[in-house]
Amino acid sequence: MNPASESVGTASANVPDATGRYGAFGGRYVPETLTRALDQLAVEYAKAKADPAFQAELDQLLQDFVGRPSPFYHAKRLSEKCGGAQIWLKREDVNHTGAHKINNTLGQALLTLRMGKQRVIAETGAGQHGVATATACAHFGIPCVVYMGEEDIRRQAPNVFSMKLLGAEVRPVTTGSRTLRDAINEAMRDWMSSVDTTHYILGSVVGPHPFPQIVRDFQSVIGSEARVQSLARFGRLPDSVVACVGGGSNAAGMFYPFIEDKEVELVGVEAGGRSDGAGDHASPLTFGSPGVLHGSYSYVMQDDDGQTCDVHSISAGLDYPGVGPEHSYWKDTGRVRYTDCKDNAALDAFDALASCEGILPALESSHAIAAGMKVAAEKSSDQIVVICLSGRGDKDAAEIARLKEERK
Amino acid sequence: MSSIDQVFADLRAQNRKAFIPFVTAGDPSLDVTSAALKELSKRGGSVCELGIPYSDPIADGPVIQASYTRALQRKIKLSQILEMAGKTTPEMSAPLVTMVSYAIIHRHGTEQYIQDAKAAGIAGAIVPDLLVEESGDFAKICQANDFSLIQLVTPTTSRERAMRIAETSTGFIYYVSVAGITGERTQLPPDLLDNVSWLRSQTKVPICIGFGISQPEHVRTLKKVADGVIVGSAIVRRMGEIGEKSEEQVIDEIGDYAETLIEALNE
Ligand SMILES: Cc1ncc(COP(=O)(O)O)c(C=O)c1O
Numbered sequence A: 001m002n003p004a005s006e007s008v009g010t011a012s013a014n015v016p017d018a019t020g021r022y023g024a025f026g027g028r029y030v031p032e033t034l035t036r037a038l039d040q041l042a043v044e045y046a047k048a049k050a051d052p053a054f055q056a057e058l059d060q061l062l063q064d065f066v067g068r069p070s071p072f073y074h075a076k077r078l079s080e081k082c083g084g085a086q087i088w089l090k091r092e093d094v095n096h097t098g099a100h101k102i103n104n105t106l107g108q109a110l111l112t113l114r115m116g117k118q119r120v121i122a123e124t125g126a127g128q129h130g131v132a133t134a135t136a137c138a139h140f141g142i143p144c145v146v147y148m149g150e151e152d153i154r155r156q157a158p159n160v161f162s163m164k165l166l167g168a169e170v171r172p173v174t175t176g177s178r179t180l181r182d183a184i185n186e187a188m189r190d191w192m193s194s195v196d197t198t199h200y201i202l203g204s205v206v207g208p209h210p211f212p213q214i215v216r217d218f219q220s221v222i223g224s225e226a227r228v229q230s231l232a233r234f235g236r237l238p239d240s241v242v243a244c245v246g247g248g249s250n251a252a253g254m255f256y257p258f259i260e261d262k263e264v265e266l267v268g269v270e271a272g273g274r275s276d277g278a279g280d281h282a283s284p285l286t287f288g289s290p291g292v293l294h295g296s297y298s299y300v301m302q303d304d305d306g307q308t309c310d311v312h313s314i315s316a317g318l319d320y321p322g323v324g325p326e327h328s329y330w331k332d333t334g335r336v337r338y339t340d341c342k343d344n345a346a347l348d349a350f351d352a353l354a355s356c357e358g359i360l361p362a363l364e365s366s367h368a369i370a371a372g373m374k375v376a377a378e379k380s381s382d383q384i385v386v387i388c389l390s391g392r393g394d395k396d397a398a399e400i401a402r403l404k405e406e407r408k
Numbered sequence B: 001m002s003s004i005d006q007v008f009a010d011l012r013a014q015n016r017k018a019f020i021p022f023v024t025a026g027d028p029s030l031d032v033t034s035a036a037l038k039e040l041s042k043r044g045g046s047v048c049e050l051g052i053p054y055s056d057p058i059a060d061g062p063v064i065q066a067s068y069t070r071a072l073q074r075k076i077k078l079s080q081i082l083e084m085a086g087k088t089t090p091e092m093s094a095p096l097v098t099m100v101s102y103a104i105i106h107r108h109g110t111e112q113y114i115q116d117a118k119a120a121g122i123a124g125a126i127v128p129d130l131l132v133e134e135s136g137d138f139a140k141i142c143q144a145n146d147f148s149l150i151q152l153v154t155p156t157t158s159r160e161r162a163m164r165i166a167e168t169s170t171g172f173i174y175y176v177s178v179a180g181i182t183g184e185r186t187q188l189p190p191d192l193l194d195n196v197s198w199l200r201s202q203t204k205v206p207i208c209i210g211f212g213i214s215q216p217e218h219v220r221t222l223k224k225v226a227d228g229v230i231v232g233s234a235i236v237r238r239m240g241e242i243g244e245k246s247e248e249q250v251i252d253e254i255g256d257y258a259e260t261l262i263e264a265l266n267e
Helices: A032-049 A052-066 A076-082 A101-114 A128-140 A150-155 A157-165 A180-194 A211-234 A249-258 A325-333 A343-357 A363-377 A394-407 B003-013 B030-042 B062-073 B078-091 B102-108 B110-119 B136-144 B159-168 B192-202 B216-222 B233-239 B247-266
Strands: A072-074 A086-091 A119-124 A144-149 A169-173 A198-200 A240-244 A265-273 A289-293 A296-300 A336-342 A384-389 B018-024 B048-051 B096-099 B122-126 B148-150 B173-176 B207-210 B228-231
Touching (some): A032 A101, A032 A180, A032 A211, A052 A101, A072 A211, A076 A343, A086 A363, A101 A119, A101 A198, A101 A211, A101 A249, A119 A128, A119 A180, A128 A144, A128 A157, A144 A180, A150 A157, A157 A169, A169 A180, A180 A198, A211 A249, A211 A325, A240 A249, A249 A384, A265 A343, A265 A363, A296 A325, A325 A336, A336 A343, A336 A363, A343 A363, A363 A384, B003 B018, B018 B030, B018 B062, B018 B207, B018 B233, B018 B247, B030 B233, B048 B062, B062 B233, B078 B110, B102 B110, B110 B136, B136 B148, B159 B192, B192 B216, B216 B247, B228 B233, B228 B247, B233 B247
Parallel strands (some): A086 A384, A119 A198, A144 A169, A240 A265, A265 A336, B018 B048, B018 B228, B096 B122, B122 B148, B173 B207, B207 B228
Antiparallel strands (some): A289 A296
């Protein structure tokens, strides 16, 4: 095992190693029953990655079905409001199904077919990953079951409805905090009994190896496009790149292609919730400690016995006590700066983007907007801040109305 | 020779099989857990398993998960569990092992966990989320402390892998009967006996079968190939009836239940 200290200051794109380690983080902490499926997935993914036909099929889908490349948009009025750097948005919100999650689910659905599996399961918090999985499964004709915490079902009703319309079965999870973390537990349990016929399309860069790598690679299309778009527009790379971090998939996809570009500042934004007190936020990189959760070694919110703490965020997609292992590695190596954004600041950022630009961001993405505005405000007008707008806010409209009523 | 090795050596000499009951620590209380462990040991349990409640168990079915949730809602802490174990093990003839997530061991510190468990008279650990690839360092510390590390083999484990697991497992090998989570089942998979017999021919380490076992009929079938059986959910479910029934009554019933299975094992 490579202790974290060895990797500090040397973040590179050359992770994970063969055992799925990002420095000290990552690996596989799962029941033995799942190892065969994980090995199969790793082997099949390596083959797919080397197969030009696989990449071509995925690229075609991303173009024709998802609408990629997604726009790179100059948020002029928002930039003026901040009075600093020029803010540019990487518009994952205009993707089919309204978020970055579709990039990953189409890739994994293709892997499902390659592995000859006949059924898909998934977990979802905000519902975006559930909708994206249901969509990919409908596209390919694969039966699909989505696990979702009861609390999230309440918060994200429009997405629950969409999943059902797309033919997925939504299974409410009533254990624990009834949120994303419990939905992952339930999905893993289902997978334990169905590994031979079922692929688990995990929705973020979390879980046992090879999931964090697969999801990062599929999401890297975001950062790769943003890089090309920056070079085309400005003839140079941006000064800062900002993205929100739940499990960390949109951020990993946005950051990864810039990792070796040391001149680009990378900022990950966690859910700061109501306060810095335990249970009031969902910021494991800011307040957590290294531990084991959901099959990998990473920063988690845990008590002194290793029990996972309850977390809170107004945004269902960020309401998660763990984070992808590669983010832990980036944190310890200092390559990415992690910060957090409070519930109220995210709501204000939502309003700012809506009123200045005519875009309703997802509550998750509103966290990135808030932090991105801060970053921009400290820079000069010839500098460039790119924010990943990971998804659109339609799904959150009713919840935002309720939260605003509460704030009055 | 560790205390668990001794148990299996004695059982083999008598041509008998091990009965390994599982109880959740702290459900409904640590006092009841202690009483249940003593009772199960007294009634002929060969090794007892103590489940350390964990907030995010993945290998466990609804019955054991719910018992973990109940215990954690009572704010049960590892230090209290070990303290209870320390008071209970001197009164048990059966060695006690913990079933514990690596999340908890890691947080406590691997070395410290083994020191503290040993001080409480605990003889070994089953760590369901620590795969053979990840267990090297922990296995070394276990070995140095004569602390058994009981590894799991499942129906999805390849034969080559099963051999590797068998080589590193001490005390016994935990053969998981089904690809799935814990919980009582009526039927056992048809190829289970063949798979265990094959493993039996490859290693001298005792093999005990768990997951899904609850009936004397299961036990009669499995004893042909296994050195013992592990019964969890069927006991935990009965413990969950405390409240409707008195503690004494339920502990007595669990003892009776254990005895029927032990009889079936050794008839
Ligand atoms: C729009 C949006 N952004 C971000 C997230 C957070 O996930 P991740 O950190 O994996 O990108 C979610 C999760 O559901 C989401 O729906």
